[in-house]
Amino acid sequence: MKLCDHTALELAEMLRKRQCSAKEIYLDTLQRAKEKQDSINAYITFNDEAEKAAEAVDNMLADGKELTLIAGIPIAVKDNISTKGLRTTCASKMLSDYISPYDAFAVERLKSAGAVIIGKSNMDEFAMGSASDTGYYGAVRNPVNTSYSAGGSSGGSAASISYGGALLALGSDTGGSVRQPASLCGVVGFCPSYGAVSRYGLIAFASSLDRIGAIGRTVSDTFILHNIINVADPKDVTMSDIFCSFNLKGELKGVKVGVVKELFDCFMDDDVRSSVMAAIKLMEKNGAVIKEISIPSIRSAVNAYYIISSAEASSNLARYDGIRYGYRSDGSGSLAEMYRKSRSEGFGTEVKRRIMLGTFVLSEGFCDDYYKRAAALRRRLCAEFNEAFEQCDIIAAPVYPQAGIKLGESKDPIDVYSADVFTVPSSMAGLPSISIPCGKNKEGLPVGLQLIGNRFCDNMVFDAAYGYELVGGGIND
Amino acid sequence: MEINVRKISDLAALEIDEDQFQSFEAQFMDIVNMVSELPECSDGDILPEPMKLRDDTPEDGGVNQTELMSNAHEVVGNCFTAPQTVEC
Structure with a gap:
């Protein structure tokens, strides 16, 4: 087992016990990333300064300084998140030579926590797409089966986590762009409440919906990354000042899990339906209370x-x-x-x-006829979610209707757009949500379970996902 | 409903390749038809939550002019350049 096959938390402990150095972790992860680059295409740019960052962490360890849990951990950053001195292309010819003169707030936080930014990950152009196949630098392939897409738009971030080309990653989620690739690559992807993570330095797609999310192999790994970037930043006017420290407990007993009947009436592959239902049943078996709920506007959200x-x-x-x-x-x-x-x-x-x-x-x-009606529907949807969360703590749903997106097949845009039906409702309402692996289809392609929480109940979403992981869900083998 | 896709591309300052225009236009119309299927929402009783705004305080961003202009296609005398707009 190579170092890059461990979880971030395992490596954080190994670093502290001097069982490996940050430089060894970085070099091992970089080697894996470069070996897979031709077949997966997860990266657009590798960071030449990363080795120095790893050495700096080793020096701090040698000096006996206290480190954060992500210090010395190789992290991929989606290429629409600004990195000072390292090009930020948004996978577009438009920005192919653009070098940001400043760091995004989230990147500043990573750097000051001692993270090792291994490179900038591939994506859909300007984060517009669901298969990471609309970008200037080519499609991102799924490490589980390279005939399939890694999903999008944060496909490079999710894929790199899946194959060990990074231990953690930042993505961005406007209508599902962290959760969908996480689901399709079999990793964990968290989209925070709107306002929980600063958007400063995230190149804008749709400002009222854009969010920076964390991706990892386990819920705990994803949680430690989120905790680093979940800090107030006055440079983002939409930032909230609601923060609270929290330790994952994974308690499922008594958690009220809502199942939205309108969503389960939507088309989805049989394997997706059975995997998600099995996950919900597993939560119920371990103490969760399952309730059918109704959100009438949810299917129009897309x-x-x-x-x-x-x-x-x-x-x-x-x-x-x-x-x-x-x-x-x-x-x-x-x-x-x-x-x-x-x-x-x-x-x-x-x-x-x-x-x-x-x-x-x-x-x-x-x-x-269009914009104002859509804005009205958005307000209605928010009100319906508020009512729903009076009946339950968490909503469980699929992430994507299929377990895989075949690359190279001609796709009608309306079919691609319609497939966002499960992820955009929480995006529209600014709610936190997570995708966690919950099974595989007959071809071995991963399926994700989505858990959605009420606004600023990000910790509850993490805790329910952690609880599911503890009782045997979320396995990515 | 008549939608002039060429007019929209003009407004957006975009050109669509002529050999792809027909299929682009057909797909565009399909998308417009899809998104137009919205239920009537009388949302008079649902007021959006007002956003709390911080004070707009100017401060040093820590980025100098040279850095800010370093991504421009062409800079002459500390100015961005553009094609001539006024005939001499």
Whole structure:
């Protein structure tokens, strides 16, 4: 067993017992990442400064300094999270040469905690997609079966955790982009409450929905990473000041788990349904109380999500004009032509589609019928979730309707969008949620269980997932 | 409902390759039809929670002008460049 096959917590203990050095952990993990790069394509850029960071941790250990649990742990950072001096491309030709002059708040926190940022992970272009196949740097393949996608949009982050090319990873989740690849790669992915983690330095897709999430091999690993980045930051105006220290207990007894009947009426593969139901039954067997609940607007959330997220994307991505940063087309004539050609050559098809959908739903004559109705539905959905959480503590659901997304097959965008039905409702309401492995389909592809909590009940979500893991769920072999 | 996809691409300052336009337009219309299926929501009694805003206090961001301009395609005399917009 190589060092990179351990969990982050195991390695943290081994470091303290001097059973290995941070440099050995880093070199072992880098070797695995590079061995798998051609077949998985999890990374866009490796960090040349990582070895120095590992050596610094070893020096601190030698000096007897106290370390955080993530000190010396190799961490992948999704390539839409700004890293000072290391390019941040968003997997787009538009930003292929962009080097951020500052660190994202979450990255600042990792660095000051002694984490070793191994590299920038591959993703869907500007985080728009579910299969990590819309980016400029090619698709991310699933380490479990390379004919399949790693899921998206944080596919590189989830895949690297799965095969040992990183021990922990940061992803971003706008409508399921941490949870879906975590489910498909058989790892744990946590999307925090909106406002629990600063978005400062996260390159914007849809600002009212974007969140930075943690990915790890176990619930405990994911929890320690989340705890490092779950700190108040005045640079993000939407940050909450609700923080509380918490130790995972994993208590399932008496936890009221809601099962939303409208979600289980949706299409999903038989293997997904049976794995998720088996997970819910396991929780019940260990003391959880299962309750069927109703959230009438939940199935319309996906339509409203594509209206709102695209509207915000069209505004956020208007900044890419070829002037201050980003790709500029050569040989443009007028200013307007330069804008148009730079954007047309710099963005891929999926990003153009979303910008245009957003432009349409905000345009005169259509805004009332689309954007305003979607915003109203979002408010209704939030109210319905509030009612639901009067009846239960946690909601259990699938993450993705299928156990795998075959790469290379032509896909209709509306089929791809519709498959987000299980993840976007909690995104729209700003709720914390986690994907934890709960089984496999007949081909051995992983299936994830999603647990959703009430706003700012992030610890309860972690604890329920940890409880499920303790009683035998969440195994990723 | 008539939607002019070329007009929308103009508004978004984007061009769609001519050989892909027909399929792009068809998929775009499918997406618009999909998202238009929203239930009527009379949400007059549901008020959005007001967001607490912090004071907008200017402070030193720790990034200098050279660093901020280092990603520009071209910088001349500490200014970003763009094609000429006024005829001399």
